[in-house]
Amino acid sequence: MKGLVLIYALTLLATVGSLRWPVVGLFTYVGFAVLRPEFIWGWAGDLSGISLAVGIATLIGWAFRGFGSLQVGKGRIIVAALLGFAVWSSLSALQAKDPDVAYVSLVAMAKFVMPFLIGVTLLDSEKQARGMLWTIVLAQGYVALEMNLNYLQGYNAASVGFGGMDNNCFGVSLVATIGPAIALGLVAKRWYEKVLAGAASALILHTTLLTFSRGAMVGVLAVGVSAFLIMPKRPKYLAVLALAGLLSLRFTGPELAARYASAFADADERDYSAESRVDLWLDCLKIVGDQPFFGVGPMNFPVVASSLGWTEGKEAHSVWMQTAAETGVPGVMALMFFYVFAVVKLWPIARAKPTDENRYEKGLAMGVIMSIVGFAVAGQFVSLVGLEIPYYTTMAGVVLLKASAARTAAAAAAKPFAGHPTYAVAARGPLSPVTLGRPVFPKR
Numbered sequence: 001m002k003g004l005v006l007i008y009a010l011t012l013l014a015t016v017g018s019l020r021w022p023v024v025g026l027f028t029y030v031g032f033a034v035l036r037p038e039f040i041w042g043w044a045g046d047l048s049g050i051s052l053a054v055g056i057a058t059l060i061g062w063a064f065r066g067f068g069s070l071q072v073g074k075g076r077i078i079v080a081a082l083l084g085f086a087v088w089s090s091l092s093a094l095q096a097k098d099p100d101v102a103y104v105s106l107v108a109m110a111k112f113v114m115p116f117l118i119g120v121t122l123l124d125s126e127k128q129a130r131g132m133l134w135t136i137v138l139a140q141g142y143v144a145l146e147m148n149l150n151y152l153q154g155y156n157a158a159s160v161g162f163g164g165m166d167n168n169c170f171g172v173s174l175v176a177t178i179g180p181a182i183a184l185g186l187v188a189k190r191w192y193e194k195v196l197a198g199a200a201s202a203l204i205l206h207t208t209l210l211t212f213s214r215g216a217m218v219g220v221l222a223v224g225v226s227a228f229l230i231m232p233k234r235p236k237y238l239a240v241l242a243l244a245g246l247l248s249l250r251f252t253g254p255e256l257a258a259r260y261a262s263a264f265a266d267a268d269e270r271d272y273s274a275e276s277r278v279d280l281w282l283d284c285l286k287i288v289g290d291q292p293f294f295g296v297g298p299m300n301f302p303v304v305a306s307s308l309g310w311t312e313g314k315e316a317h318s319v320w321m322q323t324a325a326e327t328g329v330p331g332v333m334a335l336m337f338f339y340v341f342a343v344v345k346l347w348p349i350a351r352a353k354p355t356d357e358n359r360y361e362k363g364l365a366m367g368v369i370m371s372i373v374g375f376a377v378a379g380q381f382v383s384l385v386g387l388e389i390p391y392y393t394t395m396a397g398v399v400l401l402k403a404s405a406a407r408t409a410a411a412a413a414a415k416p417f418a419g420h421p422t423y424a425v426a427a428r429g430p431l432s433p434v435t436l437g438r439p440v441f442p443k444r
Contacts, residue, residue: 007037011050018057022065023128025058026118027135033112033388034139034177036163040146055111058118068121073405075398078341079120082391085327085334086113089298092327096297097304105299105386112388119395124406126360129399133180133367136392140177141200144207151210158210168317168382171216174208175378176389179223179370186231187363215381222377223370230350230366277317277381283308284321288329295328301383319379335385339372342394345401361400368397 010028018025029051038047062068072079086109093102123129143162150157161170181204185197208216231238287296287304296304301322305314316322324332350365352358371393379387 007041007047007050011054014054015057018054018061019064020061022058022061022118023122025054025061026115026122027131029054029058029115030119030132030388030392031135031139033115033392034136034173035143039163040143055115059114062118062122065122068118069124070121071406072120072398072402074345075120075401078338078345078394078398078401079117081334081338081341082113082116085331085338088331088334089327092294092331093298095294097300098297101299101303102297108386109298112386112391116391116395119392120398120402123395123399124402126364126400126403129364129396129403130184130360132392132396132399133184133364136389137177137181137184137197137200140174140389141181141196141203144174144200144203147207147210148203156210158207159212161211165384167211168213168215169384169387171208171211171213172219172375172378172382172384173387173389174204174211175216175219175223175374176371176387176393178204178208178220179227179374180367180393182227183363183367183370186366187359213378213382215378218381219374219378223374226370226373227366230369232354280310280314280316281318281321283310284316284318284325287325291328293328293330295324295326295331298326301325315383317382319383319385321380322383323385339376339390339394342397343369343372346397349400349404361404364396364400368393368400 010031014025014028018028032051032054037050041047089109090106093099093106096102119132123132147158147162158170159167161167163170165173178201181197181201185194185201188194188197205220208220284301286308287301301316302313306312316325320332320336323335346365346369349358349361350369352362354362371390375387375390379385
């Protein structure tokens with residue numbers, strides 16, 4: 001009941017406050033996108049409109065603020081890739097097999113593209129980027145807590161999914177949050193931040209195992225590998241990775257281990273679920289071969305699935321293969337570039353030599369990269385192009401790049417133009433009121 005009251009209070013404050021401070025509405029909207037209160041507290045009535053109310057108020061506040069600043073530094077190529085994906089999807093929808101389904105998918109796309117644009121144009125500091133990751137991690141941590149409480153009461157809710165997602169989709173959403181949770185715990189300075197991040201990491205990891213999703217487990221392994229590659233090889237960091245690995249082994253029973261092992265089985269040993277995914281991906285490639293430019297239209301693979309021998313409404317079970325079949329090669333390449341460019345741009349920050357001054361920047365870059373890697377790998381096994389979490393973690397990465405560019409520009413502006421005669425400083429004697437502020441030219 002307390003949580004429900006808190007949600008209503010947050011909705012009211014965010015709706016009113018975002019008209020003047022749209023950042024407040026943005027953080028609330030992102031938190032609701034992860035928390036999905038209409039599913040946790042659905043017993044209290046219809047809560048489906050609370051995110052819409054916050055979103056509209058945030059858009060109005062964004063307009064009042066002049067739509068923020070388009071100066072996003074090195075993140076502009078990432079923003080351009082996402083806009084390219086959105087524009088190409090819109091063009092693909094014009095010739096879709098079922099335009100009505102395609103247009104509905106475009107509305108759903110706007111629900112994460114617009115908050116992304118609001119975030120990268122309004123947020124401008126590492127602190128705000130860190131706050132965004134904390135919002136995502138804490139919201140997902142609470143969801144994981146609810147799933148674990150249900151499990152202790154004898155019901156594995158995670159095995160059937162959450163928030164309108166089945167177990168596989170829910171597992172991918174969890175995987176996309178594990179990396180940021182671990183990274184925030186590693187760079188936290190305050191003890192309670194370490195406790196919160198550690199608890200969230202453990203709950204999210206255990207809930208991922210409870211989904212029984214093989215794709216999610218492969219994603220967890222990818223997160224672990226990327227973490228090992230990025231993190232400094234220091235005892236503290238290695239100990240965290242070792243602890244996460246031990247927890248995974250401890251909570252993976254014989255049944256789960258056998259199921260996860262089948263994800264790497266040979267063709268002759270795959271079960272029907274794994275084998276059907278391969279056949280679906282091959283059919284996606286056939287569509288790409290026939291319609292490489294625009295595909296069959298956004299969210300239209302289920303529409304044409306029956307013509308390929310599948311039941312009507314069948315998904316392709318792959319973000320990348322289904323996106324290629326639906327929006328063509330340009331569409332899937334734009335989506336891939338969105339994530340690849342983010343990793344490439346953030347990699348130098350994540351791999352920088354750790355110091356006390358850059359610990360937060362380094363940690364945020366590490367968290368965003370791990371989130372993207374986890375989603376990219378796990379997403380190969382489930383159709384979930386509209387999952388909000390990786391878009392919002394990438395948004396935090398763009399804000400980090402934006403803040404880094406602004407700090408570099410400010411440092412360059414403050415640096416004297418050494419060697420230029422107009423700005424040379426007299427070498428002899430102290431500056432007097434006469435020479436102070438005046439250009440000093442060398443004698444000829």
